[in-house]
Structure formats: C-alpha cells, structure tokens
Amino acid sequence: MLQQLSDTAGSAPAIRKGRGVSGNVGNRFDRLGSEPFDDGWSTIIEEQQAPPPVSTTLTPDRSRSALSWNDSPDLGFDRSINPYRGCEHGCVYCYARPSHAYLGYSPGLDFETRLTFKPEIARLLERELSKPGYVPRTVALGSNTDPYQPVDRTLSLTRQVLEVLERFGHPVSIVTKSAGVVRDLDILERMAARGLVRVWLSVTTLDPALARRMEPRAATPERRLATISRLAEAGVPAGVLAAPMIPGLNDAELERILAASAAAGACDANYTLLRLPLELRQMFETWLQQHYPQRAKHVLNLIRETREGKLNDIRFGQRFSGQGPYADLLAQRFRRAARLHGLTTGAALSTDHFTPPAQVPAAGLRQKESAQLVLF
Template sequence: MTQNQRPATRGRGAVTNEILRYAEHRREAIDDGWGADAPSPIATSVDIDHSREIISYNDSPDIPFDRSVNPYRGCEHGCIYCYARPSHAWLGLSPGLDFETRLFQKPDAAAQLERALAAPRYRPATLALGANTDPYQPIERRLTLTRAILRVLADCRHPVVVTTKSALVLRDREILAEMAAEGCAAVMISLTTLDLDLARRLEPRAATPTRRLAVIEALAKAGVPVGVLVAPVIPALTDADLERILDQAATAGAIRACSQLIRLPHEVGELFTQWLATHYPQRAAKVLGLIRQCRGGRLNDPAFVARHRGQGPIADLLRQRFLLAARRAGLATDPDGWRFETDRFRPPRGPQLSLFD
C-alpha cells in the first residue's frame, strides 16, 4: 500500500482524518501489516453551533448571489471533493472524516433569520440556501431546520434558491411550490455523475443519480422551477457523463443548468489525492495531471472566475461541451442565475401589533 493509498471507511468519503492546519500535532497512519482491513464504521455526532448571525454575505464577483444561509456545519453526504471541507479546520477539526462525522447544527436558525429579515435596514435579495453544505443532508430529516427556514422565507415572500443533492427536498415541495407560485423560489439539483458505483464512492451518503433525476421530475411537476448543477466536473473521471446528465435533466423537467470545474482548496487537494489512490489508483495520475493542466500547473487556482472554469485547452473544451449540450437540451445557462423580484417581500411581524391592524 502506497503512502497515499489507504483503506476506505465504509459509507464515508475521506480516507483519513489528518488535521493539516492550525494544529500543534499531526497524526500519520502507517501500514504495519496488521491494519489492511477497512476501518470500523464511524458514528455521526451532532453538536450545537453557537453562531450569532445566520445570514452570510459575500462580495465575490463570480457568484450570482450576495447572501446565503447554512443551518449546518459539516456534511454527512461525505462528498470527497467538497470545497467546504477546509472550514472544519477553523474549528480545530479535520476537513477529512471529521467533516463528515462531527456535525454542527444551528437550532435557532429560523428565529435568527426572522430577526435578521425584520431589521429596519434589511433589503431583500435572492438568498442561497445550501451554498456551503447541503441543507437536506441526513440529519435534516430529524432536526427539520431547513423546513423551518423555508417557512420563514415563505411567510415573508423572500426569494430563495435551494441547492441540494438529496431527495429529502421533496418533503418540502408544498412550501417550495407555494413560494414558486409567488415567484420567489427555485431548486438546483447537484448531479455529478450517472455512474452508480462512482457516485457511491464519490458522494457516499447522497441520493443516487437516478433518484436525483426523479427529484427534478417531481419538483417540476409540482410547479417548482428546477435546474441541474453539473458540479464538479472532474476530467477523466466524471466528464464522460456531461452531455447525458444535461439531456436527462432536461427530459425530467429542468430548465436551467450550471457547471463548475473541480476545485481543490487547501486540504481538499490532499484528501482528493488520497481518495484517488485508494479507489482509482490506475487512473489517479491522469486525473491529477488533467486538473493541473486546468489550474496552471497546480491542483487549485483561487482566482475569481478561473476557480470555477479553469484555464487552458482542457478547461475550454469542457466549457464548450457544456454550453453546446445545454443549448441542445434547451437549458438556460446565463451566469446571473435565477432572477426574482423582491417587491412582494413583507418583513416578519414582531410581537408588537401594527397601528392599522
């Protein structure tokens, strides 16, 4: 077994739990001849996130929204490529297995949101729900924080775009349909590959590709505008499915499509390298080589715009393939994303009644 090739933990994406930043000590796993078997399953724990603010703002020029809400830190879906993984290092935890197993919830997320929307200086604009971690990851079934957030947004007629790769979003289709009828809601379904075996390794606890296509169809039939997010595109690993994903998503009812090249910021580069060595060792060198060709010789390029699209002939070809296939499928691809009016917004009503009630 090579340095980067390690046994995988069943049902988890990362194959290591090393803490690579902000830690005084670092642990290295070695193969002593006795530990070749797969590690024991790791249980998921959920702690409280005591953040005082629920809305996160950004001024990034390559993101079509300036605010987002994430009711959870960490994500049990375990997608190995997730660009949010490094945020766990800020908590003194590993962006590897800790990110998938040591989760944090914001139990008062809906109440915090209600207070934020009621602030006199608040001005509405499309809010992204699930821009960092999936708002419909498995613990949402029990905690229902996302549902409570949607209820607040629906009551206020506040525009929202939900991004998820979970079928659990169908639980809230009535709320989303209600908001869509007011012209203030849409859903983006993230779909990386149609290969079931690859998806199970790449996104171990997310809905299957077939199930996600069924979610697109069900949302569209419920009157909810829905799009497909083909991300990340991984050269020599998932890009073969690019055209088929767009075609099948459009057939299911999607009306919009976006695509992003794989990003490997901070620890994600090493985590992804180890994952490739474990699951696809014969393909690892080719995949990493093509990513470097798209990233100026590195595994990651943090520059605005380029971080999503990459550069060079490989990145250009992938972009052209996406645009041509989306056009053939009749899918909108404009970079500004969903456009919602905010003139119907009504701030939450506090405990004090209006003089005109």
Template sequence: MRPRSAEQIQALDIAATAFTEENCIDFSVAGSAPTIDAERRRGRGAGLNMSGRFEKQAREIFDDGWETIEDLPPFRTEVQTERARTIITRNESPDISFDRSINPYRGCEHGCIYCFARPTHAYMGMSPGLDFETRLFAKPNAAELLGRELSKPGYQPKTIAIGTNTDPYQPIERKFAIMREVLEVLDRSNHPVGIVTKSALVLRDIDILGRMAERGLVKVALSVTTLDRKLARAMEPRAATPERRLSAIRGLAEAGIPTSVMIAPVIPALTDSEMEAILEAAHDAGATEAGYILLRLPLEVSPLFRDWLLRERPDRYRHVMNLLRSMRGGKDYDAEWGKRFKGAGPYAQHLGRRFTLAAKRLGMNARRRKLSAESFAPPLNGGVQLSLL
C-alpha cells in the first residue's frame, strides 16, 4: 500500500514536458498510479484504477518480481442490483434547465474517458477509473419507486431528465430493461421527460416515445463528440459509433420525436474543429435543436483524462491542456456556476460564437419545443395509501 498525495497527480504534467514514446512509458514512474496492462483493460476507456478520494489508503498493482501480475484476469463487467429507496434526484443548480432527474444505473459501461460522472463511484468505495465502467449497479425497482413518488400528495410535475449522469441505454439495459419500465410509468402518467444518450438502443423504445411525442411529453438528445470513428473508439469504447448515433437521430426524427444533438464534450485542440461538421450531420439526420458543453475534468476525471491523452494523443497533450486551462482560469476545472459548461476567456467566446453562427445558418434552435405537464395524472397503482374520505 502506498499513500497518495497531490504531488502524484501533478506529476502528470511533469511527465508530459516532451512528447516522445519514452515519456509515455515513464509516465507511471513519474509518481502517478501505474497504468493497467493494456490486455487487462482491452475495450475499456480508463487506463488507471486508483482508489477513490474517500479511501484512507491507496492500493496499486505492481510486479514484485515474481511475474504473478501477468496472471491477473482482464476486467469484466459485473452488475450488482441495488434496492434503491428513492429514484427521483433533486437539484437546485441555477445553470441547468431541470430540477429533477432519474438514474436507472450507477456507473456506465460505455467507458467514456472524459465522463464527469466518474467521481460518483467514489461514494460506493470504488474507483472512478476502471471500476466505474466495469462494476455497475442496476436499480430494478426504479419503475415501482417512480410510481410511488409520482403518486405522493402534492407532487408537482416538471420535466424529468434521464441520462444526465450515466447513460440509461448503456449495454446492460438490453438485459435489465429498467429504462423501458420507467418510460412506461411516465407514459401512463402523462409526465414529461428529456433523455440524453449515446446509444442507438433508444430506438427500441420508439413505440413509447412516439406516443409520448404526440402529447408533447418527450424530447431526445443524442450526444455526438466526434465524427472520427477511430477517435470515438478510443474515447468512448463501448458507446455506439458516430454513424449509429446519427442513424438514431434520423430514426427518432422520422417517428415524429423531437430530437436534438449535444456536442458534449467539446475538447479543445482535439474535437473542437468538428463542431460545424457535427451540427451539419445531425441537421441532415433530422435534429432541430443543438447544444454543446466544454470538457469538464472534476476531481478524479482530470488524472484519468490526462493519462489517456498521454497514451492515445501524446503530441496533443500540451495544446489540449493549455487551451482548456485558458478557459478554466488556469485550472483543469472550474466548477463555478455559469462557467462550468462553457468556460470563460477569448477561446471560450470563440467556441460559443462558432456554435451560434453554425446553428443559426442551419436553422437549428430557431424554435425550442417546450414539454407540457398539463395532462399529468398520478399513477393509480403507485402504492400510496388511499384516502378514507
């Protein structure tokens, strides 16, 4: 066991002072947690599996000379069921458009290296690294809980956001179908919902979504980070390819479901040059609205992303991080409300201007559809005690 320190995280920048293959190999020697063997993490996004920030001690795997490390098995997806006590999560953040959300799963098998939700796995005593994408939690009682919560006296309906933390259509949804059950409850209750996903699996539920769209109850956003299939495979190893996401936009739009594209995140000096191309491709597929979010690197996401950059794009490391810090007040991340999603400074303003002009040219965001909660009817079988009057 080795104690961790802030210097270990800062060593990432020291390791990147020059961009040679030797620097990348010596990256783990520079003081950070060692990168997991490539064969053990094949098909995963993170290269590290450091302990969470709440743990008193940190554990690192290293070869003690007996070569037993070569016998360790590859990381496989494990799913535990969680009997949640509540399902609607509330927030009071002034810079987001919703005040409630649902997360059918904890962790996400998509393995997106930049995922800002990774630090939440530390609350489970697990690593925001490889644990986040391999040790997952499913909430099979989500639909039941939702029915109960919607039936509570005094409940005031507003749009519920799904997919803001982890993807509700990640691969394990094929087996558990929790998201479909949640949609069935919302459909019966005439309750509005906004969905964000990277998965073409959303087309499976087009029957429910189509019915809800006719009543102004649903909007779906597909997140498209890059059109480069090779880059997407490296950054988002188990998410749908860019082509399949665009195909999902087309399928939803043709079914009359309001569809938008989220360029999230925009990574300076890596994907930001694709902003206009992504908007054009999504518009051609039928998306009528669009948005973007600048790369966010809170807590453990920063070392994970920087490790990935040194492995996958070492020649871009300094350029990416320098531009990002120029928009984050010299830091990897600034969580200040109003700045965290778009950044600040000249480069951030330039990105915003590019997005606005491209969206306007394509006629996107000209008319944003608002979801309606006027027809909401609490579920009759919500499990809430009935009145005796």
C-alpha cells in the first residue's frame, strides 16, 4: 500500500509526472497482501526518488450489456452507459476509483493506467433498446468514468454510442472534463434540436496549477469553459458541475466557477461535496501530504466536519452534500450564485422521439428462440 511503502522507505512516495497518484493501494478483495522489502541495495528508495513512467494498457471488456442500472435516490437517473472502466484523466478525488478493485486491479495507479473498453458497446446498446417493453428515460453517459478520456480519441466508442442513441431518439445526459466532446458536435446539434441531449462540463477549479495536480490529464479549466461556449453557440444545452467541492482547497472558488461558466454560456449548474469511499481515503490523504502538506490537516478536519467526524458518509441523502454548518453554508452559497447567474438544475429531456427500429433479434437470440420453439 502507499502508506506501507512510505513507512518502509522512510519518505513519501515520489510524485509521478502526468499521473494522479504515486502508486497502487492494496485491492480490498485480495486474500494475500504484500509489503515492499529493501534487501540492502536501497532499490526502493531509488525507485521512489525517480519512479519510471507508467504507460496505459487496454483490455477488451466482454460485458454482455451496455446499460448499467441503479435505484439510488441520490441520482437523477436510473441507467447509465460507461464505454470504459478506469480513466486516464487521473483525478485523485475520483469516487469511481474503488470500483477498479472489482476487476482485480488497484484503485490507485492501475485505475488510470490499466483500462478496459467495451468494443461491442454499440451493438449491445442497440439490442437492449430494441427489447419489447423497454421504457426510455434519460441515460447518463459517463457517470462512472469520462466517456471522452484520451483513449476515446482513437477508439471513438462514445461516438458509436451517440449514433445509436440518435437513431433511436433516446435522451442522454453527458458528463465530461474533456474538450473532446466537440468532436461529436454534429450529432449533438441534431439531438439538441429534438430536446434529446445535455452536456455537463465538470469544472473543479479555475486555477490551472491546482487542476494539473488534481486532474493531470484532463483539459485545462480554460479549455473546459471554451467548450461550454462552443456547445452553447451550437445550440447544445450546456451545464457546469462544480464537483467535487473540497473544503479548504477549492470550495472558495464556487461562486467564481459558476460566474465564469454562465458567462461562457452555461444554462444549468450543480455541485457535489467530496466523497472519499474505501481506498480513496488513503490515496487522498497521501496526495494532500505530497502537494499541500501545510494545509492537509486543515482540509481533512473540514471534511470530517461535514461527515460527522469521518472522512466519508455512505448514507443516501448525505453522501453528495454532507451535513453540518459547513455543508449547509456551501449549499446556500451554491443556490445564491445559481440564482444570481440564472442557472437552473436542468430541465427534463424529451422521450417523445423514441422510435426503436423493427424488432430483429441478433443471430444468437434467433438460435435460442428456435431451440425454445422445438421444446414446445
């Protein structure tokens, strides 16, 4: 684990250029753990002082479905699409990091370097939307990891998903930190004309130095604001997510983020408070000690103040907003700034245009149905 490595070597892990975290934390599902051991050659210290670059690897994900379903009362959607697992943006605070453990990987460096992708996602999505009785509601694209992370420039899975959604007339809400979303502006314009799409740009800070430390491979704050402008000019509804707000680190920027986004053309806004589930607590503490050692204790104490003395609260109704005076004040500030700049939380998208093509089952399904007919 990161902490074990630090204790053994006698110093904090070195910062890796272009990556959000320094190393891997243990996978909570592993039965066997390991600890670094220095055999007298000081190799551990040398590796920490000059850690080698870590390249990104891609593995096909053979999932049998494109849609993921949830019944969380905290979320404004019940279905989502994630073409990728893991994210090259490397955001240190990403609440999706612990989900990488389900794949047998670490939520640490593995999350941003060992990615999986769904090569059949468009075909799977088309099949699911064609099922008899399917009821359309807005689907979230990028609820777990960014659909426009750098690898999508090559694979273009997100565009394939949008092509299917456009053909079916299915509403979609997109969340991204990338300017790459403008690549698909042609599709988004057509969908926007039918009330089928909204794009949310996540803007956590206007400070490029802080953004580079927190989100090393995401677009700069300036490019994200420029992307809002491009979308708005094209008639695509654009919103800003000031998320996550981290007490004592970026929360003082909340009003400025909303003001700058509104000036760029955003019509909607929302925010969330920092969440630190499972392994993310350890990684975030280590990151604070590396980049903001004099402020780390204060930031962590403020987080605990919003989480009843803990660093995380998994309860529905609390996990995104927190509680207590500090969290209440943040909510009041958001509401006031949103009103001041005419920002709403987003109108519902249309489901009136949903028109699935003729019900033509895939080859595998036809074979299964034939076998069932033989049985009867």
